[in-house]
Amino acid sequence: MQSGKLWKEYTPYYNDALQEMWEFCCQNPELYDPTLKSVTTWLDDYLKKRLRNFRDAKYRQQRREVSAMRTESGETTDPVATLPAHPDIQPVLDIWEKTLEWVETDPDQELCSACFRKRCQVNCQALILRRFPPETPWPAIAAEFNLTPSEAKDLPKVYNRKCLPLLRKFAISQGYVEEKNRLSRRKSS
Amino acid sequence: MIHKAQTPQEKSIPMPITQEAQQIAIGFANEQPTQQKALQVYLNTLAVCSVNNYLRIMDIPTDLTASDSWNPVVRLASDVADLWVVGMGRLECRPVQANQTRCRGDSNTKKLSAVAIPWTRSLPLIRN
Numbered sequence: 089m090q091s092g093k094l095w096k097e098y099t100p101y102y103n104d105a106l107q108e109m110w111e112f113c114c115q116n117p118e119l120y121d122p123t124l125k126s127v128t129t130w131l132d133d134y135l136k137k138r139l140r141n142f143r144d145a146k147y148r149q150q151r152r153e154v155s156a157m158r159t160e161s162g163e164t165t166d167p168v169a170t171l172p173a174h175p176d177i178q179p180v181l182d183i184w185e186k187t188l189e190w191v192e193t194d195p196d197q198e199l200c201s202a203c204f205r206k207r208c209q210v211n212c213q214a215l216i217l218r219r220f221p222p223e224t225p226w227p228a229i230a231a232e233f234n235l236t237p238s239e240a241k242d243l244p245k246v247y248n249r250k251c252l253p254l255l256r257k258f259a260i261s262q263g264y265v266e267e268k269n270r271l272s273r274r275k276s277s
Numbered sequence: 278m279i280h281k282a283q284t285p286q287e288k289s290i291p292m293p294i295t296q297e298a299q300q301i302a303i304g305f306a307n308e309q310p311t312q313q314k315a316l317q318v319y320l321n322t323l324a325v326c327s328v329n330n331y332l333r334i335m336d337i338p339t340d341l342t343a344s345d346s347w348n349p350v351v352r353l354a355s356d357v358a359d360l361w362v363v364g365m366g367r368l369e370c371r372p373v374q375a376n377q378t379r380c381r382g383d384s385n386t387k388k389l390s391a392v393a394i395p396w397t398r399s400l401p402l403i404r405n
Contacts, residue, residue, distance in 0.1 A: 103293035110334045183349045184310050216354050221314035223356070252351060259350035268343050 095132045097139065101146070105138035183264060190258055191216050202250045204243065209233065212251040219247070290331065298326035308349060320372040321346060321358035328360055328370040338363040346370075 096102075113120075113131055120130050191213060194200050199213035210233050218224040218232075230240035259265045302322035306315040325346045332339050343361040345351040360368045 100296055104295040104297055106293045107295050107330050107334075114334050115336050183308055184353060187350050187353055219354050221309060221311040221353070223314070248355075252345065252355060255350045255354055256345070256348060259348050262350075264349050265342065265347070268340075 093128050095135050099139065099143070101142035102139065105135060105142050108138045109135040183262075186262065187255075187258065188220065191220075198254060199251075202254065204246050204250075205239065207233065207235075207239075210235070210243075212247075212254055215243075215247050216251055216255070292327045292331055294323060294327065295330065298323055298330070301326060305349075305352065309353070314353075317356060318352055321356070321370075324358055324370040324372040325360050328368065332360075332362065 094106075109131060113134055120127065124130075125133070191199060194213050199216065200211045202212040204210035204215070215229065218229050226244055227240065230243055235243065256265075260267045302319045305322045306319040309315040309318050325341070325344065329339050329341060340361045340363055341347050344359050344367070345355070345357040346359050348357075351357055358370050358372070360370055362368050
């Protein structure tokens with residue numbers, strides 16, 4: 089790629105095609121026959137094939153899309169405008185609002201009982217609220233709670249060890265992510 | 278925590294930023310309540326996706342959905358840029374400005390290793 093010898097074109101999907109070409113060619117080197125073509129030509133051929141697929145998919149998508157139509161009386165009607173609003177945006181806003189509400193109310197007292205050492209006021213609820221955007225820097229949090237230098241150093245570690253598991257658990261309980269067993273994980277994408 | 282980037286730019290591997298990665302990064306950034314957090318999440322996600330794409334080329338199995346960077350709740354409450362490498366552990370993927378030699382990093386969790394990803398806004402490629 090750095091040599092600049094590969095086929096180049098300025099399409100939005102070029103990098104996606106390039107990625108697929110590298111994945112395929114690096115995982116199937118036995119398909120290359122040096123008696124037929126140079127490595128660059130072999131890579132280029134596959135890259136062009138992937139680009140063609142992306143181009144065809146784009147055209148198919150465009151043909152499926154409904155465009156605005158002009159009626160006999162000259163008015164323009166857009167069939168898309170008559171469809172109900174897409175609900176996808178709401179779950180995105182919900183995640184922030186629901187998480188904030190859960191941390192603020194702490195219904196199971198799980199967050200406020202997870203304390204930093206023996207300092208009960210420095211608990212996961214207090215820490216998560218301060219680490220939510222706009223993120224309060226760790227030294228400012230340490231200063232607010234009058235932590236000693238060694239306590240201040242430990243604070244981010246304790247946050248990761250105690251608070252992140254509670255956040256992960258909440259995400260699973262809300263169905264934002266699936267619970268997984270890391271030992272049996274396989275390549276997903 | 279600040280770490281010194283170990284790899285000079287000229288020795289890094291250029292990786293294309295795919296449309297797919299950009300769409301994911303924009304989607305995650307749009308979930309954030311502030312612009313600053315949205316930029317942090319956008320760059321972290323591009324870094325994670327680029328390292329993931331490189332590992333895919335190398336046929337090294339990863340699991341994005343097992344990474345904290347893919348968890349919308351953890352993303353809100355922490356500056357996460359990790360990638361779960363199957364059977365190995367958590368790989369830290371941190372974006373770094375092209376003209377900088379240091380990047381942010383989280384030294385507080387047990388990790389496999391860390392990758393610094395220099396980027397520039399104008400370049401269609403990032404390097405890892």
